[in-house]
Amino acid sequence: MQTFLQIIANGxxxxxxxxxxxxxxxxxxxxxxxxxxxxxxxxxxxxxLTYLLTSGLGVHPYAxxxxxxxxxxxxxxxxxxxxxxxxxxxxxxxxxxxxxxGLSTALINxxxxxxxxxxxxxxxxxxxxxxxxxSVRILEGQLWIFLAAILLVIGLQLFLARTNTxxxxxxxxxxRAAARLMGINDRxxxxxxxxxxxxxxxxxxxxxxxxxxxxxxIGTYFVLIAFVIVVLGGLGSIxxxxxxxxxxxxxxxxxxxxxxSDLREAVVFGIFLVILILxxxxxxxxxxxxxxxxP
Amino acid sequence: xxxxxxxxxxxxxxxILQDVSLRVEEGEVVTIVGANGAGKTTTLRTISGLVTPKTxxxxxxGEEISKLQPHAVVDRGITLIPEGRQLFPDMxxxxxxxxxxxxxxxxxxxxxxxxxxxxxxxxLGERLDQHASSLSGGEQQxxxxxxxxxxxxxxxxxxxxxxxxxxIIVEQVFDVISKVAxxxxxxxxxxxxxWHTLKAADRGYVLENGEMVLDDAxxxxxxxxxxxxxxxxx
Numbered sequence: 001m002q003t004f005l006q007i008i009a010n011g012x013x014x015x016x017x018x019x020x021x022x023x024x025x026x027x028x029x030x031x032x033x034x035x036x037x038x039x040x041x042x043x044x045x046x047x048x049l050t051y052l053l054t055s056g057l058g059v060h061p062y063a064x065x066x067x068x069x070x071x072x073x074x075x076x077x078x079x080x081x082x083x084x085x086x087x088x089x090x091x092x093x094x095x096x097x098x099x100x101x102g103l104s105t106a107l108i109n110x111x112x113x114x115x116x117x118x119x120x121x122x123x124x125x126x127x128x129x130x131x132x133x134x135s136v137r138i139l140e141g142q143l144w145i146f147l148a149a150i151l152l153v154i155g156l157q158l159f160l161a162r163t164n165t166x167x168x169x170x171x172x173x174x175x176r177a178a179a180r181l182m183g184i185n186d187r188x189x190x191x192x193x194x195x196x197x198x199x200x201x202x203x204x205x206x207x208x209x210x211x212x213x214x215x216x217x218i219g220t221y222f223v224l225i226a227f228v229i230v231v232l233g234g235l236g237s238i239x240x241x242x243x244x245x246x247x248x249x250x251x252x253x254x255x256x257x258x259x260x261s262d263l264r265e266a267v268v269f270g271i272f273l274v275i276l277i278l279x280x281x282x283x284x285x286x287x288x289x290x291x292x293x294x295p
Numbered sequence: 296x297x298x299x300x301x302x303x304x305x306x307x308x309x310x311i312l313q314d315v316s317l318r319v320e321e322g323e324v325v326t327i328v329g330a331n332g333a334g335k336t337t338t339l340r341t342i343s344g345l346v347t348p349k350t351x352x353x354x355x356x357g358e359e360i361s362k363l364q365p366h367a368v369v370d371r372g373i374t375l376i377p378e379g380r381q382l383f384p385d386m387x388x389x390x391x392x393x394x395x396x397x398x399x400x401x402x403x404x405x406x407x408x409x410x411x412x413x414x415x416x417x418x419l420g421e422r423l424d425q426h427a428s429s430l431s432g433g434e435q436q437x438x439x440x441x442x443x444x445x446x447x448x449x450x451x452x453x454x455x456x457x458x459x460x461x462x463i464i465v466e467q468v469f470d471v472i473s474k475v476a477x478x479x480x481x482x483x484x485x486x487x488x489x490w491h492t493l494k495a496a497d498r499g500y501v502l503e504n505g506e507m508v509l510d511d512a513x514x515x516x517x518x519x520x521x522x523x524x525x526x527x528x529x
Contacts, residue, residue, distance in 0.1 A: 181365060181381070183366045186366075
């Protein structure tokens with residue numbers, strides 16, 4: 001029983017970490033309708049920034065979020081404005097996917113050029129210390145990530161539901177043509193949303209860097225799991241991404257212990273295939289609006 | 296107030312409008328009538344900035360607006376209520392109406408505007424918290440009109456407001472349009488329902504195969520032989 005509780009705790013903590021990566025991905029997908037294959041590399045860039053700022057300035061890694069979040073926001077906004085937007089009228093929308101894959105490769109190679117293939121360990125300032133809750137032990141940093149993920153999801157939901165800008169973002173996603181007729185600058189909304197999605201992962205990277213060694217390919221591992229989560233939760237659903245992440249975190253931890261740690265990813269991607277076949281809209285999926293103004 | 300001057304426009308290499316000109320003066324109710332496919336919707340989309348004219352221009356209060364993005368045209372005070380309602384399906388009626396007031400000039404006074412608009416559409420007041428997609432077609436059309444008015448536009452354009460509605464609802468929609476016009480709003484309507492529209496309008500244009508073939512006072516068009524034969528079936 002004690003072991004089981006510990007595995008559940010590990011799974012939930014892992015889920016919180018996945019959630020903080022997946023939320024930005026699902027936001028960008030749901031609003032801009034672009035699958036951002038460079039999302040993991042945004043995480044990698046954020047983690048290197050945290051590493052550099054923490055080791056260079058000697059500040060707590062969490063404090064670097066103040067700089068990493070705006071930098072990642074700009075990275076996302078620039079990606080939308082200079083890479084995706086010019087391709088919006090491309091004959092085939094899949095070209096946008098190739099563009100984000102290209103960006104991902106470019107960022108990985110840029111990191112290899114600057115930092116080499118060695119791993120970079122961010123000073124952890126004690127967030128790797130264990131804390132005991134009841135009979136289970138978790139890392140302090142994991143608990144912060146879990147709480148931060150909850151805050152991020154609630155914050156984003158409130159922003160989208162209650163603010164004028166949030167409403168304009170949702171309107172653009174639901175019916176872009178009508179949104180333009182309301183006076184909404186749809187291009188600006190896309191740039192803003194891409195920026196927010198990247199800023200979310202920037203927030204995550206300041207929290208993740210002290211727990212995981214940073215390397216040029218660190219993003220690839222996280223983003224593959226994040227794609228599974230986004231599909232499980234329902235494309236574009238922020239609560240879906242959160243609960244999807246917890247489920248995948250639990251599956252990962254349970255299958256790692258009961259089936260074998262080599263087979264964890266096989267189980268996770270097995271679930272991915274089953275969802276695609278049985279419920280492609282995901283747990284929280286809504287129908288995709290096909291409404292457009294006809295010519 | 297609005298002038299469309301010698302506009303050719305279309306989609307890609309397809310030309311829909313040829314040398315189209317029209318004027319709307321402040322306080323007028325003007326209609327463009329014509330058959331399906333004549334280019335009525337394209338005319339409104341050109342004014343809205345959704346379609347850029349190949350030649351000619353669109354002028355609003357003396358300023359050329361034909362190169363502006365749609366959101367900038369809305370900011371100038373021109374709002375289009377699109378064909379087929381085009382509501383935000385996963386938003387409540389209230390949120391749909393608030394989206395109408397996104398325009399800078401309208402945002403600050405949106406609660407006052409909402410009260411005014413609900414005065415005109417009392418039924419919507421009871422439906423504010425319902426999802427827009429759960430309403431009937433007629434109610435959705437009322438939301439679309441109310442949403443357009445929330446922008447406090449200087450010129451309000453309707454694209455086929457009666458399309459797909461039951462006859463009794465069509466009467467209600469035209470009642471509302473008459474009330475909107477009576478409040479002093481400048482209105483441009485595009486319709487296939489020629490008789491109703493000409494009854495509600497001051498002036499009308501007849502568009503056939505992308506060209507303006509007639510323009511006259513609305514009562515004169517109702518008496519015009521060509522209009523009577525081609526559109527009124529008399």
